[in-house]
Amino acid sequence: MAVKVSLKVNGKSVSAEVEERTLLVTVIRENLRLTGTHVGCDTAQCGACTVSMNGKAVKSCSMLAMQAEGADVMTIEGVAKPDGTLHPMQAAFKEHHGLQCGFCTPGMVMNAIDYAKHHPDPTEEQIREALEGNLCRCTGYHNIVKAIGAGARAMAAGK
Amino acid sequence: MHAFKYHRPSSVNDAAALVKGEAKLLAGGQTLVQTMKLRLASPSDIIDLGTIKDLAGIKSDGKTLSIGAMTRHADVAHSAEVKKAIPALAALAAMIGDRQVRAMGTIGGSVANNDPAADYPAALLALNATITTNKGKHEADKFFKGMFTTALAADEIITGVSFQVPRRAAYTKFKNPASRFAIVGVFVADFGGSVRVAVTGAGAGVFRQADMEKALAAKFAPESVANIKVKQDGLNSDMHASAEYRAHLVTVMAKRAVEAALK
Numbered sequence: 001m002a003v004k005v006s007l008k009v010n011g012k013s014v015s016a017e018v019e020e021r022t023l024l025v026t027v028i029r030e031n032l033r034l035t036g037t038h039v040g041c042d043t044a045q046c047g048a049c050t051v052s053m054n055g056k057a058v059k060s061c062s063m064l065a066m067q068a069e070g071a072d073v074m075t076i077e078g079v080a081k082p083d084g085t086l087h088p089m090q091a092a093f094k095e096h097h098g099l100q101c102g103f104c105t106p107g108m109v110m111n112a113i114d115y116a117k118h119h120p121d122p123t124e125e126q127i128r129e130a131l132e133g134n135l136c137r138c139t140g141y142h143n144i145v146k147a148i149g150a151g152a153r154a155m156a157a158g159k
Numbered sequence: 160m161h162a163f164k165y166h167r168p169s170s171v172n173d174a175a176a177l178v179k180g181e182a183k184l185l186a187g188g189q190t191l192v193q194t195m196k197l198r199l200a201s202p203s204d205i206i207d208l209g210t211i212k213d214l215a216g217i218k219s220d221g222k223t224l225s226i227g228a229m230t231r232h233a234d235v236a237h238s239a240e241v242k243k244a245i246p247a248l249a250a251l252a253a254m255i256g257d258r259q260v261r262a263m264g265t266i267g268g269s270v271a272n273n274d275p276a277a278d279y280p281a282a283l284l285a286l287n288a289t290i291t292t293n294k295g296k297h298e299a300d301k302f303f304k305g306m307f308t309t310a311l312a313a314d315e316i317i318t319g320v321s322f323q324v325p326r327r328a329a330y331t332k333f334k335n336p337a338s339r340f341a342i343v344g345v346f347v348a349d350f351g352g353s354v355r356v357a358v359t360g361a362g363a364g365v366f367r368q369a370d371m372e373k374a375l376a377a378k379f380a381p382e383s384v385a386n387i388k389v390k391q392d393g394l395n396s397d398m399h400a401s402a403e404y405r406a407h408l409v410t411v412m413a414k415r416a417v418e419a420a421l422k
Contacts, residue, residue, distance in 0.1 A: 003165060020165040020205070044193050045337075047259060056233070056262040062192050063263065066165050067185075067209055111259060132339060133257025
């Protein structure tokens with residue numbers, strides 16, 4: 001049966017008629033056509049589907065859309081300024097080349113932004129631990145870790 | 160995922176009234192949603208506990224620490240109240256899954272699911288916890304009934320968990336590097352005179368290790384458990400670890416937990 005789910009995505013109120021079994025990531029990608037949020041493993045391991053819900057990084061493939069009713073969701077598309085200026089965390093990923101193929105990057109950035117809000121100057125070890133829920137099959141993580149450290153410090157400095 | 164009917168009750172009583180047939184209660188969904196996607200579970204109805212007020216929260220009176228069923232792992236891990244009363248419990252919550260999972264997963268969901276490799280059941284058993292439901296109370300000792308099985312009735316809903324505050328405690332976990340579940344996890348709690356040791360990941364469900372408890376009650380020191388051999392009979396054996404290896408790990412993890420508790 002179709003049900004209505006209403007939430008805020010990237011600051012805009014949206015609603016969609018969906019089947020009750022629809023995942024949040026499906027609403028984001030297929031109903032709202034925001035395809036920056038990726039589906040990698042579909043088993044809650046890889047974190048490519050990470051979005052921010054009410055300020056916390058969550059895996060949008062691991063929850064029903066109905067669980068996000070009334071929530072304030074931000075996807076990777078909502079992170080940069082409207083004029084295209086990159087968020088400091090995005091800029092740090094670019095600067096430190098924290099990617100290769102880029103598939104995992106949206107989830108990495110969404111998790112990193114949430115993490116950096118609470119950890120303005122993380123150590124390498126802390127960053128690696130914070131990335132437990134995000135897999136990258138290309139880079140070996142080295143530049144991702146560098147990027148998140150630099151991004152966190154840039155966020156703390158208000159850049 | 161197979162189709163189901165979705166319900167959003169506003170109270171625990173309303174939720175309990177909706178439980179019938181193949182209905183399932185949804186807490187954080189970090190196990191259930193994935194299980195449904197794999198069609199290992201195909202409930203007729205999903206009863207979402209996420210919008211019921213007052214099911215989340217943390218309270219401590221010095222002797223007991225009470226945590227509401229819908230409290231997320233991240234909130235337990237970061238709680239000043241938990242860190243003060245039972246720092247080992249905050250540390251355990253910070254070890255569950257990954258940070259995105261911890262933002263959604265709940266203590267009530269973990270306890271009701273009773274995954275044989277989950278972390279919380281070890282804490283409940285070692286900290287002599289009481290599980291409160293809409294129908295009454297359960298002692299942790301009589302609650303966990305083996306793999307994915309508990310003493311809960313079908314329409315019984317966990318509302319909270321109360322832990323006895325120990326003198327000192329620690330949890331050490333030998334993680335599966337991929338899933339972060341415990342290959343073996345040991346929670347040691349010293350109540351001054353009595354000691355409780357709970358083991359997760361090793362067997363079909365969480366269990367206490369009586370010989371270690373006795374040795375630690377006599378002397379709370381790592382060497383008290385270092386030479387205790389754990390029998391491998393009935394322990395899990397899989398591609399990650401043999402029963403013999405798990406038995407050995409129980410002793411190693413127990414020793415490290417005692418060391419950590421003494422720090």
